[in-house]
Amino acid sequence: MGRPRIVVVEGDITVQPVDAVVNAANEHLAGGGGVDGAIHRAAGAAELHAACAALGGCPPGDAKATPGFRLPARWIIHTVGPRWRGGGRGEREVLASCYRRSLAVAEELGARSIAFPAIATGAYGYPPEEAAEVAVGTLLTTLSRLEEIRLVAFDRATADRYRRLLTRSPRPPEAGGQPGR
Numbered sequence: 001m002g003r004p005r006i007v008v009v010e011g012d013i014t015v016q017p018v019d020a021v022v023n024a025a026n027e028h029l030a031g032g033g034g035v036d037g038a039i040h041r042a043a044g045a046a047e048l049h050a051a052c053a054a055l056g057g058c059p060p061g062d063a064k065a066t067p068g069f070r071l072p073a074r075w076i077i078h079t080v081g082p083r084w085r086g087g088g089r090g091e092r093e094v095l096a097s098c099y100r101r102s103l104a105v106a107e108e109l110g111a112r113s114i115a116f117p118a119i120a121t122g123a124y125g126y127p128p129e130e131a132a133e134v135a136v137g138t139l140l141t142t143l144s145r146l147e148e149i150r151l152v153a154f155d156r157a158t159a160d161r162y163r164r165l166l167t168r169s170p171r172p173p174e175a176g177g178q179p180g181r
């Protein structure tokens, strides 16, 4: 277990050459707009819809995998973010759980690289600055066997936010000491 390299990329998650891409899905895994719609279109909507239907939904904060079908990625990890309801309804913990569970599922699959969109910051209304803090904070503090994590920003402002947070946050020392690794 270690700390994967975190890379910020501005662009479309559907073209990322990684082992697994994360989808910001809904509880029914029924497809939708935003990044979910883009992933379904690029992967092949009919096949992905059938694979999602077989999973029986997914609660907020959890993650489930399907094949990537026509994507460059071998797997899609569908996670369900919190709907923003003011911030006092456990939204932060649910969002952090999306990142942790997606990493865990990717590891179980044997993936070495993963790409994340800015989960919950579109239709689900999570304030983008706070969402970026949760994403970066969680990824920097979760040990994993993965080698690379891509934070895929769909716009410049999101990419800048991630870069600023990553520059500001030195990596925590490995568990048990050894600062600076």
Ligand code: AR6
Binding pocket: 011, 012, 013, 014, 024, 025, 026, 031, 032, 033, 034, 035, 036, 037, 038, 039, 081, 117, 118, 119, 120, 121, 122, 123, 124, 125, 126, 152, 153, 154, 155
């Ligand atoms: N690549 C990378 N990021 C993208 C792309 C893309 N191709 N397209 C959009 N984004 P959203 P949510 C960014 O709304 O808030 C769906 O209908 C977008 O700019 O996709 O978790 C689901 O079915 C934003 O920053 O996801 C659910 O019902 C981010 O992806 C619901 O929306 C997330 O926005 C989930 O809402």
